[in-house]
Amino acid sequence: MGDPLVRIAGVDLDLGGRRVLSHVDLDLEAGETLALLGPNGAGKSSLMRLVAGRLGPSAGSVRVDGADPHRAGSARRAIGWVPQEIALYPKLTVAENLGVFGQLAGVARRDRKAAVDAALTMANIAEVARRPVGTLSGGYRRRVNIAASLMNRPGLVLLDEPTSGVDLAARAAIHAVLDRLKAAGTAILIATHDFAEAERLASQVIFLAQGRIVRAGRLADLLAQLRSGAPERELSLTTPADGAATASLRRAGFAAAEPEGLVWRSVERAGLDGAALLGALRAQGVPVAEVRVRAPRLEALYLDALRPREVNDTEPQTWRPGIAG
Structure with missing residues (x-):
């Protein structure tokens, strides 16, 4: 290999x-x-x-x-590079933009039209090829942004x-x-x-x-490893958690899942069942509206991986294909 x-x-x-x-x-x-x-x-x-x-x-x-x-x-x-910012010329048509980016990428003049046509097809934007980029929706502009990165195939x-x-x-x-x-x-x-x-x-x-x-x-x-264990639990709060409620949630194995602090997800999936957890947290003054139990998703891995102990107390991982972390 x-x-x-x-x-x-x-x-x-x-x-x-x-x-x-x-x-x-x-x-x-x-x-x-x-x-x-x-x-x-x-x-x-x-x-x-x-x-x-x-x-x-x-x-x-x-x-x-x-x-x-x-x-x-x-x-x-x-390499095709697609930045988050839209890097296009708004007054030029889509096809003209792609031609410019093809020239910048070193595509020979004789090959440029074929490269433009191929990029239009790959991005499925041929129907707007003659429209100025500045008149397009945000979604179309993002597709043109991707197409521009494909000019050198x-x-x-x-x-x-x-x-x-x-x-x-x-x-x-x-x-x-x-x-x-x-x-x-x-x-x-x-x-x-x-x-x-x-x-x-x-x-x-x-x-x-x-x-x-x-x-x-x-x-x-x-x-597969994640879903072989206990299900994930997600809490919705009626109001953002204060200091005492935050401490209770963290002791129960939860981390905030959004900046507003109204949704918390489990990073430790063992523990009380949904009804018992709801009662225990409410008894501690946590404003829990509901508890949802579901098969864990990628975000559960993310929350667990980004816990401080993972960053500060372990050696960095070396990863090659086929080696799960």
């Missing part, structure tokens, strides 16, 4: 005198989709910039198709929050584009805060916290 398309080995990254990534190891094969999950500041965007060749590591190595993308233009040309596509701010129909259309890319053998690295999106798209997941990989593996394996 040959080397993977992407190999990151022993990577540290220092920016502005601060350690941003520490001891990162991962492989990504052609046709695989890897989702990066983690809180803001965890290092997801920095890791993607390393893979894209926008940054060079402070230690360790990054290889794309055997070459260093920071030093080798050939490696960078094998890359073997690897990097996407940073590709469905941010779009409605459900646009999100489904973007997911369909990524399905077609994967079916064509393209490797995909996606940074997302959307757990349902990661479950929908990814074959592998990595959780980053404080610049380290705290859990990683093939999604199917991780979910």
